[in-house]
Amino acid sequence: MAEAQSTSAGGAGENGNPAQLPSYEEQRRSAPVLLSEEAQRIRWRLNGPLTTAITVMEHPRIDPGNAVFEPYYHGLGGNGVESWHPFSQSPYTTPKVSSVTIWVDPLDEWISHWLQQHQFHVREGDYNPATTRFGPLPGPGEERDDVTSYEEETGRRLEACCGSERPVNKGTKVVVRAATGGFLTIHDFLSTVHPYLMNRRADIVAAMHAEQYRGIPVPAEDGLFVDPMYSNPHSLTLMDEAEWLKNHRKPGLRVAQDAATQARLRHLAPKMRASSEQAIAILQARQRAAEAATRTLSSLGLGDVAN
Numbered sequence: 001m002a003e004a005q006s007t008s009a010g011g012a013g014e015n016g017n018p019a020q021l022p023s024y025e026e027q028r029r030s031a032p033v034l035l036s037e038e039a040q041r042i043r044w045r046l047n048g049p050l051t052t053a054i055t056v057m058e059h060p061r062i063d064p065g066n067a068v069f070e071p072y073y074h075g076l077g078g079n080g081v082e083s084w085h086p087f088s089q090s091p092y093t094t095p096k097v098s099s100v101t102i103w104v105d106p107l108d109e110w111i112s113h114w115l116q117q118h119q120f121h122v123r124e125g126d127y128n129p130a131t132t133r134f135g136p137l138p139g140p141g142e143e144r145d146d147v148t149s150y151e152e153e154t155g156r157r158l159e160a161c162c163g164s165e166r167p168v169n170k171g172t173k174v175v176v177r178a179a180t181g182g183f184l185t186i187h188d189f190l191s192t193v194h195p196y197l198m199n200r201r202a203d204i205v206a207a208m209h210a211e212q213y214r215g216i217p218v219p220a221e222d223g224l225f226v227d228p229m230y231s232n233p234h235s236l237t238l239m240d241e242a243e244w245l246k247n248h249r250k251p252g253l254r255v256a257q258d259a260a261t262q263a264r265l266r267h268l269a270p271k272m273r274a275s276s277e278q279a280i281a282i283l284q285a286r287q288r289a290a291e292a293a294t295r296t297l298s299s300l301g302l303g304d305v306a307n
């Protein structure tokens with residue numbers, strides 16, 4: 001049974017403040033931690049900067065033909081400060097936590113997929129020595145996480161097979177913390193994880209190719225969507241838009257909102273209406289600017305080039 005006042009058993013506490021919320025990992029020892037209602041409405045494309053990659057849906061599940069995707073970034077406010085959708089300050093999880101260590105499916109499963117495929121080649125003697133390389137096992141004090149029992153038995157480590165290098169240290173182990181020391185918000189999460197994953201897109205795609213029994217095509221780097229898991233919000237899966245839509249298309253199971261979530265959404269409603277009007281105004285202004293640019297081009301006889 002978990003103690004109410006457990007003191008950073010997971011080593012997550014930085015300043016030892018006893019009032020600090022538990023980390024995701026601590027909280028999960030006593031109760032489930034789910035993706036918050038607001039976080040379920042995030043549509044996260046792994047392409048471009050945070051200002052354009054994220055949009056917000058009306059519901060976690062949508063009718064693709066009639067869905068409204070509100071911008072997450074609302075431009076610079078009058079004070080010159082970046083302004084974001086009100087959901088940006090909502091908790092990432094229910095209940096709230098102070099930090100979370102992420103797991104990214106393709107990256108964190110890469111080594112096991114690779115070993116599954118190529119260790120089999122070695123065991124069966126079905127490999128080409130010209131494109132295969134062995135090395136010594138890690139010495140004492142060195143990282144041994146990915147050494148298999150077969151490697152322990154044979155005393156040699158598979159470093160490359162079929163011309164493919166063993167993916168070493170390709171996991172994530174990224175800890176995302178609440179920026180203000182309170183609870184982890186959607187913006188804390190996205191502003192840390194989005195740029196991180198953008199930098200690792202090539203690895204993500206390579207890791208997906210290493211999945212031997214993957215039944216569906218691997219998306220292009222610029223076609224990736226990120227989907228946090230509802231009942232494991234630390235776990236991020238990656239897929240193309242069609243797969244993402246399968247997870248978010250209506251009709252689907254509606255998640256019951258607890259009283260705290262309902263109260264929070266009621267409180268946010270006026271703010272959301274205002275921000276929605278602001279976002280629509282920005283979109284309309286952008287559209288007017290685009291139309292004006294097209295008119296200028298066509299007055300110069302370049303109209304077709306713009307298409």
Ligand SMILES: [Zn+2]
Pocket residue numbers: 117118119121127161162
């Ligand atoms: Zn192989």
